[in-house]
Amino acid sequence: MRTQNQFSNELGQNEPVSKRSELDQKFIAAVDRLGRALRVARQEVATGLQVSLLQLQILEHLLRLGPRRVGLLAAELDVTPPTVSDAIAALQNKGIVDRHPDPDDGRATLVALTKKGDRLAAEADRALAGGIESDRVDSEQDQATALRVVLSEIHRMQQAGVISINRSCLSCSHYQPPANSGPGRCLLLRTDLTNADLRVDCPDHELAP
C-alpha cells in the first residue's frame, strides 16, 4: 500500500516529507490517541460521580494545587473564565466547592473544595488511577525518557502560544539542563533532576525569559 507521502510525491504536490517531520506527525498522533484514551477514562469517572468532564478537571486541579481564583483556574485549564464560572456555579450548587475571600486581595475570591468536594476529588483520583493502571511493559527508564519528551513538546506548544500556562521544569528559569550525560539541576531547590524527577506542575516554577 502506498503511503500518504508517496501519493503526495507522485502528484508533485509537496516536497518530500523528511524523516524528522514524519516522526513529528507520528508523535503527535500517538499523544493525541493517548489524550483521547485518558478522556474516555475521565468521562467514565465523571459520569460515575455525576459531574461534567470540566467539573471533574476542576476537582482534580483543586485537590492537587489548592484554592485558586477563577481567572487562574480558567488559564490553567485552557478554557474561558465564563465557562469555568458556569462549572464552578454548578459545583457550588452541589456543595462540592465554595468561594472564600482571597487573603491577598479583599475584592477577589478563591475557589476551594468543601469537605464533600475533598472526599469526591479523592474518590475521583483513586478511580482514575485504577482505570489507568495496567501491567506496564516499558521500564522505569523508558517512562522517564518519555516524560522528558512529552514535557519538551508541551514547552514547544507553550512557546508557539498554543497553551498559556506550563509550570514544568523545562520552561523554568531555575532549571539547569544536563551537561554531558549527568542529570539536570534545580538551582532554586539545589537538587539534581533526573528525567524521572522533572516536575510537571511545580509551585516554585518561574517562567524562563
Ligand code: SF4
Ligand atoms: S523550581 Fe520547580 S520547576 Fe523550576 S527547576 Fe526547580 S523543581 Fe523544576
